[in-house]
Amino acid sequence: AEEKQLITSIWSKVNVEECGAEALARLLIVYPWTQRFFSSFGNLSSPTAIVGNPKVRAHGKKVLTSFGEAIKNLDNIKTTYAKLSELHCDKLHVDPENFRLLGDILIIVLASHFARDFTPACQFAWQKLVGVVAHALARKYH
Amino acid sequence: MTLTQAEKAAVVTIWAKVATQADAIGAESLERLFSSYPQTKTYFPHFDLSQGSVQLRGHGSKVMNAIGEAVKNIDDIRSALAKLSELHAYILRVDPVNFKLLSHCILCSVAARYPSDFTPEVHAAWDKFLSSVSSVLTEKYR
Numbered sequence: 001a002e003e004k005q006l007i008t009s010i011w012s013k014v015n016v017e018e019c020g021a022e023a024l025a026r027l028l029i030v031y032p033w034t035q036r037f038f039s040s041f042g043n044l045s046s047p048t049a050i051v052g053n054p055k056v057r058a059h060g061k062k063v064l065t066s067f068g069e070a071i072k073n074l075d076n077i078k079t080t081y082a083k084l085s086e087l088h089c090d091k092l093h094v095d096p097e098n099f100r101l102l103g104d105i106l107i108i109v110l111a112s113h114f115a116r117d118f119t120p121a122c123q124f125a126w127q128k129l130v131g132v133v134a135h136a137l138a139r140k141y142h
Numbered sequence: 143m144t145l146t147q148a149e150k151a152a153v154v155t156i157w158a159k160v161a162t163q164a165d166a167i168g169a170e171s172l173e174r175l176f177s178s179y180p181q182t183k184t185y186f187p188h189f190d191l192s193q194g195s196v197q198l199r200g201h202g203s204k205v206m207n208a209i210g211e212a213v214k215n216i217d218d219i220r221s222a223l224a225k226l227s228e229l230h231a232y233i234l235r236v237d238p239v240n241f242k243l244l245s246h247c248i249l250c251s252v253a254a255r256y257p258s259d260f261t262p263e264v265h266a267a268w269d270k271f272l273s274s275v276s277s278v279l280t281e282k283y284r
Contacts, residue, residue, distance in 0.1 A: 050262075
Protein backbone atom coordinates (compact mmCIF):
# COMPACT_ATOMS: atom_id res chain seq x y z
CA ALA A 1 0.00 0.00 0.00
CA GLU A 2 2.85 2.36 0.83
CA GLU A 3 4.57 1.22 -2.31
CA LYS A 4 1.49 2.10 -4.35
CA GLN A 5 1.63 5.52 -2.73
CA LEU A 6 5.28 5.92 -3.69
CA ILE A 7 4.44 4.96 -7.24
CA THR A 8 1.39 7.15 -7.70
CA SER A 9 2.91 10.17 -6.01
CA ILE A 10 5.78 10.17 -8.49
CA TRP A 11 3.51 9.30 -11.42
CA SER A 12 1.21 12.25 -10.76
CA LYS A 13 4.15 14.57 -11.46
CA VAL A 14 5.43 12.79 -14.56
CA ASN A 15 5.14 14.47 -17.95
CA VAL A 16 4.27 11.32 -19.87
CA GLU A 17 5.24 12.69 -23.27
CA GLU A 18 8.64 14.03 -22.19
CA CYS A 19 9.56 11.11 -19.96
CA GLY A 20 8.42 8.53 -22.46
CA ALA A 21 10.35 10.17 -25.28
CA GLU A 22 13.46 10.47 -23.13
CA ALA A 23 13.32 6.89 -21.88
CA LEU A 24 12.94 5.40 -25.36
CA ALA A 25 15.65 7.67 -26.79
CA ARG A 26 18.06 6.66 -24.03
CA LEU A 27 17.28 2.98 -24.62
CA LEU A 28 18.21 3.35 -28.28
CA ILE A 29 21.35 5.35 -27.44
CA VAL A 30 22.69 3.38 -24.47
CA TYR A 31 21.84 -0.03 -25.95
CA PRO A 32 22.13 0.56 -29.69
CA TRP A 33 21.22 -3.01 -30.56
CA THR A 34 17.66 -2.21 -29.49
CA GLN A 35 17.38 -0.13 -32.66
CA ARG A 36 16.78 -3.41 -34.47
CA PHE A 37 13.06 -3.06 -33.75
CA PHE A 38 12.77 0.40 -35.21
CA SER A 39 14.14 0.24 -38.74
CA SER A 40 11.03 2.10 -39.94
CA PHE A 41 11.73 5.06 -37.68
CA GLY A 42 14.10 6.86 -40.04
CA ASN A 43 17.19 8.62 -38.80
CA LEU A 44 18.70 6.93 -35.74
CA SER A 45 22.29 7.60 -36.73
CA SER A 46 23.39 9.66 -33.71
CA PRO A 47 22.21 10.54 -30.21
CA THR A 48 21.10 13.94 -31.51
CA ALA A 49 19.15 12.33 -34.34
CA ILE A 50 17.52 9.87 -31.96
CA VAL A 51 16.54 12.49 -29.40
CA GLY A 52 15.04 14.70 -32.11
CA ASN A 53 13.33 11.90 -34.03
CA PRO A 54 9.57 12.54 -33.97
CA LYS A 55 8.73 8.83 -34.32
CA VAL A 56 10.87 8.05 -31.29
CA ARG A 57 9.09 10.75 -29.31
CA ALA A 58 5.66 9.55 -30.37
CA HIS A 59 6.43 5.94 -29.62
CA GLY A 60 7.99 6.79 -26.28
CA LYS A 61 4.81 8.60 -25.35
CA LYS A 62 2.73 5.59 -26.41
CA VAL A 63 4.78 3.21 -24.30
CA LEU A 64 4.70 5.37 -21.21
CA THR A 65 0.99 6.05 -21.59
CA SER A 66 0.53 2.31 -21.49
CA PHE A 67 2.53 2.24 -18.26
CA GLY A 68 -0.05 4.65 -16.92
CA GLU A 69 -2.67 2.00 -17.51
CA ALA A 70 -0.70 -0.43 -15.38
CA ILE A 71 -0.49 2.14 -12.62
CA LYS A 72 -4.26 2.66 -12.75
CA ASN A 73 -4.70 -1.10 -12.46
CA LEU A 74 -1.94 -2.04 -10.05
CA ASP A 75 -3.89 -5.02 -8.78
CA ASN A 76 -4.55 -6.39 -12.20
CA ILE A 77 -1.49 -5.80 -14.32
CA LYS A 78 -1.44 -9.29 -15.83
CA THR A 79 -4.90 -8.89 -17.33
CA THR A 80 -4.23 -5.32 -18.38
CA TYR A 81 -1.23 -6.44 -20.43
CA ALA A 82 -2.48 -9.78 -21.79
CA LYS A 83 -3.20 -8.48 -25.29
CA LEU A 84 -0.05 -6.37 -25.40
CA SER A 85 1.94 -9.44 -24.45
CA GLU A 86 0.56 -11.41 -27.37
CA LEU A 87 1.28 -8.46 -29.64
CA HIS A 88 4.91 -8.19 -28.55
CA CYS A 89 5.42 -11.92 -29.07
CA ASP A 90 3.41 -12.71 -32.19
CA LYS A 91 3.67 -9.51 -34.19
CA LEU A 92 6.58 -7.50 -32.83
CA HIS A 93 8.92 -10.38 -31.92
CA VAL A 94 10.58 -8.49 -29.09
CA ASP A 95 12.93 -10.38 -26.76
CA PRO A 96 11.53 -9.80 -23.23
CA GLU A 97 15.01 -8.83 -22.06
CA ASN A 98 14.30 -5.51 -23.74
CA PHE A 99 11.41 -4.84 -21.33
CA ARG A 100 13.86 -5.09 -18.45
CA LEU A 101 16.31 -2.80 -20.17
CA LEU A 102 13.63 -0.17 -20.81
CA GLY A 103 12.34 -0.50 -17.25
CA ASP A 104 15.78 0.26 -15.83
CA ILE A 105 16.24 3.17 -18.20
CA LEU A 106 12.89 4.58 -17.07
CA ILE A 107 14.08 4.37 -13.47
CA ILE A 108 17.21 6.33 -14.34
CA VAL A 109 15.12 8.98 -16.13
CA LEU A 110 12.89 9.29 -13.05
CA ALA A 111 15.97 9.59 -10.84
CA SER A 112 17.32 12.41 -12.99
CA HIS A 113 13.97 14.26 -12.95
CA PHE A 114 13.05 13.80 -9.31
CA ALA A 115 16.52 13.74 -7.72
CA ARG A 116 16.20 13.78 -3.95
CA ASP A 117 12.51 12.83 -4.11
CA PHE A 118 13.40 9.61 -5.87
CA THR A 119 14.54 7.99 -2.65
CA PRO A 120 15.86 4.43 -2.36
CA ALA A 121 12.40 3.42 -1.08
CA CYS A 122 10.83 5.03 -4.11
CA GLN A 123 13.25 3.28 -6.41
CA PHE A 124 12.41 -0.05 -4.78
CA ALA A 125 8.69 0.42 -5.44
CA TRP A 126 9.35 1.41 -9.03
CA GLN A 127 11.81 -1.45 -9.63
CA LYS A 128 9.06 -3.78 -8.48
CA LEU A 129 6.58 -2.12 -10.83
CA VAL A 130 8.82 -2.28 -13.90
CA GLY A 131 9.60 -5.87 -13.02
CA VAL A 132 5.91 -6.76 -12.83
CA VAL A 133 5.19 -4.96 -16.10
CA ALA A 134 8.09 -6.74 -17.84
CA HIS A 135 6.85 -10.05 -16.50
CA ALA A 136 3.27 -9.37 -17.61
CA LEU A 137 4.46 -8.44 -21.09
CA ALA A 138 6.46 -11.65 -21.35
CA ARG A 139 3.73 -13.82 -19.91
CA LYS A 140 1.93 -14.71 -23.13
CA TYR A 141 5.07 -15.62 -25.02
CA HIS A 142 5.11 -19.04 -26.57
CA MET B 143 33.98 -3.80 -25.57
CA THR B 144 36.30 -0.82 -25.82
CA LEU B 145 35.55 2.78 -25.02
CA THR B 146 35.90 5.36 -27.77
CA GLN B 147 37.90 8.51 -27.16
CA ALA B 148 34.65 10.47 -26.85
CA GLU B 149 33.30 8.02 -24.30
CA LYS B 150 36.49 8.14 -22.25
CA ALA B 151 36.31 11.94 -22.28
CA ALA B 152 32.68 11.86 -21.10
CA VAL B 153 33.58 9.52 -18.25
CA VAL B 154 36.55 11.62 -17.13
CA THR B 155 34.64 14.91 -17.29
CA ILE B 156 31.76 13.71 -15.16
CA TRP B 157 34.13 12.00 -12.75
CA ALA B 158 35.66 15.36 -11.90
CA LYS B 159 32.27 16.41 -10.53
CA VAL B 160 31.31 13.05 -9.03
CA ALA B 161 34.63 12.86 -7.18
CA THR B 162 33.69 15.89 -5.09
CA GLN B 163 30.79 13.91 -3.62
CA ALA B 164 32.24 10.45 -4.06
CA ASP B 165 31.65 9.25 -0.52
CA ALA B 166 28.03 10.37 -0.42
CA ILE B 167 27.33 8.92 -3.85
CA GLY B 168 28.99 5.66 -2.87
CA ALA B 169 26.88 5.36 0.26
CA GLU B 170 23.70 6.30 -1.61
CA SER B 171 24.39 3.77 -4.36
CA LEU B 172 24.80 1.00 -1.83
CA GLU B 173 21.66 2.12 -0.03
CA ARG B 174 19.75 1.93 -3.32
CA LEU B 175 21.28 -1.47 -4.02
CA PHE B 176 20.26 -2.96 -0.68
CA SER B 177 16.76 -1.42 -0.84
CA SER B 178 15.89 -2.41 -4.39
CA TYR B 179 17.70 -5.73 -4.41
CA PRO B 180 17.55 -7.12 -0.88
CA GLN B 181 19.28 -10.30 -1.99
CA THR B 182 22.51 -8.30 -2.29
CA LYS B 183 22.55 -7.90 1.48
CA THR B 184 23.50 -11.56 1.74
CA TYR B 185 27.08 -10.55 1.02
CA PHE B 186 27.19 -8.29 4.06
CA PRO B 187 25.90 -10.24 7.06
CA HIS B 188 28.69 -8.73 9.11
CA PHE B 189 27.70 -5.13 8.32
CA ASP B 190 25.35 -2.67 9.93
CA LEU B 191 23.42 -1.67 6.80
CA SER B 192 21.16 0.95 8.35
CA GLN B 193 21.04 4.30 6.60
CA GLY B 194 24.07 6.40 7.34
CA SER B 195 25.95 3.62 9.08
CA VAL B 196 29.70 4.01 9.34
CA GLN B 197 30.26 0.72 7.58
CA LEU B 198 27.96 1.64 4.71
CA ARG B 199 29.74 4.94 4.20
CA GLY B 200 33.14 3.32 4.51
CA HIS B 201 32.32 0.68 1.97
CA GLY B 202 30.75 3.18 -0.39
CA SER B 203 34.00 5.15 -0.31
CA LYS B 204 36.01 2.04 -1.05
CA VAL B 205 33.89 1.29 -4.10
CA MET B 206 34.08 4.86 -5.41
CA ASN B 207 37.84 5.00 -4.86
CA ALA B 208 38.24 1.92 -6.99
CA ILE B 209 36.09 3.48 -9.69
CA GLY B 210 38.28 6.57 -9.45
CA GLU B 211 41.33 4.41 -10.05
CA ALA B 212 39.66 2.94 -13.10
CA VAL B 213 38.90 6.45 -14.40
CA LYS B 214 42.50 7.56 -13.81
CA ASN B 215 43.71 4.52 -15.72
CA ILE B 216 40.93 4.39 -18.23
CA ASP B 217 43.26 3.16 -20.96
CA ASP B 218 44.21 0.11 -18.94
CA ILE B 219 41.50 -0.69 -16.44
CA ARG B 220 42.61 -4.30 -16.34
CA SER B 221 46.02 -3.48 -14.83
CA ALA B 222 44.63 -0.85 -12.51
CA LEU B 223 42.11 -3.25 -10.99
CA ALA B 224 44.14 -6.48 -11.19
CA LYS B 225 44.32 -6.94 -7.42
CA LEU B 226 40.61 -6.20 -6.99
CA SER B 227 39.85 -8.66 -9.74
CA GLU B 228 41.66 -11.41 -7.85
CA LEU B 229 40.00 -10.41 -4.61
CA HIS B 230 36.54 -10.76 -6.14
CA ALA B 231 37.40 -14.01 -7.91
CA TYR B 232 39.03 -15.92 -5.11
CA ILE B 233 37.91 -14.38 -1.85
CA LEU B 234 34.68 -12.43 -2.26
CA ARG B 235 33.13 -14.43 -5.09
CA VAL B 236 30.23 -12.06 -5.52
CA ASP B 237 27.95 -13.48 -8.20
CA PRO B 238 28.53 -11.58 -11.47
CA VAL B 239 24.88 -10.59 -11.80
CA ASN B 240 25.32 -8.21 -8.87
CA PHE B 241 27.78 -5.97 -10.65
CA LYS B 242 25.04 -5.00 -13.07
CA LEU B 243 22.74 -4.19 -10.18
CA LEU B 244 25.31 -1.98 -8.42
CA SER B 245 26.22 -0.26 -11.68
CA HIS B 246 22.54 0.55 -12.22
CA CYS B 247 22.28 2.02 -8.71
CA ILE B 248 25.41 4.10 -9.24
CA LEU B 249 23.89 5.49 -12.44
CA CYS B 250 20.70 6.34 -10.51
CA SER B 251 22.66 8.21 -7.85
CA VAL B 252 24.72 10.12 -10.40
CA ALA B 253 21.61 10.94 -12.47
CA ALA B 254 19.81 12.20 -9.39
CA ARG B 255 22.67 14.51 -8.42
CA TYR B 256 23.77 15.77 -11.84
CA PRO B 257 20.66 15.66 -14.02
CA SER B 258 21.77 18.33 -16.47
CA ASP B 259 25.19 16.73 -16.95
CA PHE B 260 23.75 13.25 -17.32
CA THR B 261 22.91 13.55 -21.00
CA PRO B 262 22.08 10.45 -23.05
CA GLU B 263 25.65 10.39 -24.39
CA VAL B 264 27.14 10.62 -20.91
CA HIS B 265 24.67 7.99 -19.71
CA ALA B 266 25.77 5.64 -22.50
CA ALA B 267 29.47 6.23 -21.80
CA TRP B 268 29.07 5.59 -18.09
CA ASP B 269 26.97 2.50 -18.62
CA LYS B 270 29.68 1.14 -20.89
CA PHE B 271 32.47 2.15 -18.52
CA LEU B 272 30.86 0.50 -15.50
CA SER B 273 30.19 -2.54 -17.64
CA SER B 274 33.92 -2.62 -18.46
CA VAL B 275 34.86 -2.33 -14.82
CA SER B 276 32.44 -5.15 -13.96
CA SER B 277 33.97 -7.34 -16.68
CA VAL B 278 37.45 -6.80 -15.32
CA LEU B 279 36.31 -7.63 -11.80
CA THR B 280 34.72 -10.89 -12.88
CA GLU B 281 37.13 -12.07 -15.56
CA LYS B 282 39.17 -14.32 -13.27
CA TYR B 283 36.13 -16.12 -11.86
CA ARG B 284 36.73 -19.16 -14.01
